[in-house]
Amino acid sequence: MQRVLTAVQMREAEAAAQEHHGMPSGLLMENAGRALADAARSIAGPGGRFTVLCGPGNNGGDGLVAARFLLEGGARVVVSLVGDTAKLTAESKRNLQALEGFGESPRAFEALPEAGAGDVVVDALFGTGLRRAPEGAFADAIGTVARWRRAGAKVVAADVPSGLQSDTAEPFPLCVEADVTVAFGFLKPAHELEPGASLCGDVRRVDIGLGGESARAVSGAELLRVEEKDAREVIPARRADTHKGTYGHVLVVAGSSGKTGAAAMVALSALRSGAGLVTVATRAEALPWVMAHSPEIMGIALPGEGPLGKGDLEALKGALEGKDALVMGPGIPRGPETGALIGDLLAAVDVPAVLDADALNAVAEDLTVLRRAKGPVLLTPHPGEMARLWGRTTKDVQQHRVGVALNMATSLNVTVVLKGSRTLIAEPGGRVFINPTGNAGMATGGTGDVLSGVCGALLAQGIKLPRAAWTAVYAHGLAGDLAAKRRGLMGLIATDLLEDLGSVWVRWGR
Numbered sequence: 001m002q003r004v005l006t007a008v009q010m011r012e013a014e015a016a017a018q019e020h021h022g023m024p025s026g027l028l029m030e031n032a033g034r035a036l037a038d039a040a041r042s043i044a045g046p047g048g049r050f051t052v053l054c055g056p057g058n059n060g061g062d063g064l065v066a067a068r069f070l071l072e073g074g075a076r077v078v079v080s081l082v083g084d085t086a087k088l089t090a091e092s093k094r095n096l097q098a099l100e101g102f103g104e105s106p107r108a109f110e111a112l113p114e115a116g117a118g119d120v121v122v123d124a125l126f127g128t129g130l131r132r133a134p135e136g137a138f139a140d141a142i143g144t145v146a147r148w149r150r151a152g153a154k155v156v157a158a159d160v161p162s163g164l165q166s167d168t169a170e171p172f173p174l175c176v177e178a179d180v181t182v183a184f185g186f187l188k189p190a191h192e193l194e195p196g197a198s199l200c201g202d203v204r205r206v207d208i209g210l211g212g213e214s215a216r217a218v219s220g221a222e223l224l225r226v227e228e229k230d231a232r233e234v235i236p237a238r239r240a241d242t243h244k245g246t247y248g249h250v251l252v253v254a255g256s257s258g259k260t261g262a263a264a265m266v267a268l269s270a271l272r273s274g275a276g277l278v279t280v281a282t283r284a285e286a287l288p289w290v291m292a293h294s295p296e297i298m299g300i301a302l303p304g305e306g307p308l309g310k311g312d313l314e315a316l317k318g319a320l321e322g323k324d325a326l327v328m329g330p331g332i333p334r335g336p337e338t339g340a341l342i343g344d345l346l347a348a349v350d351v352p353a354v355l356d357a358d359a360l361n362a363v364a365e366d367l368t369v370l371r372r373a374k375g376p377v378l379l380t381p382h383p384g385e386m387a388r389l390w391g392r393t394t395k396d397v398q399q400h401r402v403g404v405a406l407n408m409a410t411s412l413n414v415t416v417v418l419k420g421s422r423t424l425i426a427e428p429g430g431r432v433f434i435n436p437t438g439n440a441g442m443a444t445g446g447t448g449d450v451l452s453g454v455c456g457a458l459l460a461q462g463i464k465l466p467r468a469a470w471t472a473v474y475a476h477g478l479a480g481d482l483a484a485k486r487r488g489l490m491g492l493i494a495t496d497l498l499e500d501l502g503s504v505w506v507r508w509g510r
């Protein structure tokens with residue numbers, strides 16, 4: 001699993017590299033600048049010119065080193081130092097002298113030649129040290145970079161595009177849009193989370209000498225990027241001497257008249273994700289329609305009618321007997337008592353439970369019902385549902401995705417999957433995982449139902465939270481990526497994922 005570090009953690013990693021390996025910071029900068037020059041060369045057109053824009057901090061120092069390597073390679077290079085040169089860091093000053101030794105002095109920004117097709121702009125204005133919105137000369141420089149890019153120049157950003165906040169992935173109104181971003185040592189949230197990730201272009205992480213040892217010295221809340229190898233290791237291979245009872249029985253409480261497809265998609269997705277048996281519990285009028293989707297689905301009719309409420313408690317407790325996981329929510333008839341019913345049910349049984357869709361909207365009215373849960377609980381909100389759970393707007397949720405998911409997970413002692421581009425998985429112990437798979441084609445009705453089915457199936461097979469959650473999210477996104485290859489982003493629909501989940505398991509040797 002790859003670690004994703006905040007600016008403070010990056011400084012800790014640097015200090016640890018000095019302590020453990022005696023790595024001088026000048027050498028880290030030398031390595032960073034050299035990698036930056038390599039990346040710039042890789043996207044330049046034949047005979048193109050390199051325009052290197054350097055800010056006052058160490059990010060600017062990386063730019064000065066890159067300029068020196070480009071010059072040494074015989075390229076045409078122009079350099080500008082933006083802002084107050086008296087504020088240069090000691091390391092940057094040394095590199096400025098070295099650059100001048102190679103015969104190149106920084107020019108006034110206004111004196112730089114225009115850049116266009118074939119040229120490369122190296123953005124080394126700000127990195128992890130950006131503190132506020134760029135103004136004045138910096139704002140002009142960022143605006144000019146955008147103009148040059150429109151004219152055909154390529155932009156390579158040192159560490160983080162300038163104007164993008166490294167820890168939150170939020171851009172200030174003026175922010176560089178890069179074609180390539182060279183991430184030094186570790187990925188940062190800005191590379192992994194939206195909207196930052198889109199502004200980074202192609203992210204290339206490079207080793208600069210921070211070392212694995214120093215990474216272990218890093219403290220604080222950590223973000224981890226899930227990789228395919230992490231996910232595939234979680235699911236055990238199926239042995240020959242097993243039967244359907246080995247792989248767990250999922251109870252799906254979902255569906256209602258007009259929303260029977262939601263229940264069927266959860267059930268089929270659980271079946272396609274290795275669950276031994278799947279039973280859907282739903283109102284009598286909806287049940288035949290759910291079951292008609294597929295002969296593998298079993299059903300239990302919930303007596304009574306209308307919204308789910310306290311009167312359904314005994315029937316649901318009965319339905320949960322002998323089950324290994326519960327998925328509740330997609331398409332359920334919700335009423336004033338549904339939240340209390342969910343609280344009572346979770347307090348009465350200890351099977352792992354996935355709450356999705358209208359189950360989330362129901363508990364949003366009183367989140368404390370979740371504190372009574374006996375078994376492990378997984379919440380899978382999309383940003384709109386999270387906004388209801390948190391009592392804020394969807395925009396607020398999207399601006400603070402890491403904080404919101406983490407806060408909900410730690411305060412309620414549940415695992416939270418916050419869906420959206422780069423789905424986040426937050427665990428009660430305080431770790432946050434970032435999922436890299438999935439695509440915009442999955443923004444279509446029913447893909448969430450498929451995800452909750454995968455989660456339920458992995459839980460029923462005995463995989464614990466949060467591993468079951470991030471494995472399910474990774475596999476679901478990968479299925480979406482495979483489906484998009486067949487159907488296109490526009491043509492993809494949720495049931496395509498059911499087919500492509502199979503391809504994921506085949507890829508993983510399962």
Ligand SMILES: NC(=O)C1=CN([C@@H]2O[C@H](COP(=O)(O)OP(=O)(O)OC[C@H]3O[C@@H](n4cnc5c(N)ncnc54)[C@H](O)[C@@H]3O)[C@@H](O)[C@H]2O)[C@@H](O)CC1
Nearest residue numbers: 014028029057058059126127128129130131132133134159
């Ligand atoms: N941590 C590490 O291990 C390494 C860091 N390196 C580089 O160092 C960078 C971080 O360096 P710094 O901490 O010096 O930070 P930056 O170079 O990102 O910028 C900080 C400087 O800009 C000023 N500043 C911040 N926001 C401003 C604004 N809106 N307007 C005007 N001035 C503003 C600050 O006062 C400070 O002088 C990394 O992104 C990376 O590029 C590399 O040299 C290699 C090693």
Ligand SMILES: [K+]
Nearest residue numbers: 123126158160
């Ligand atoms: K930068």
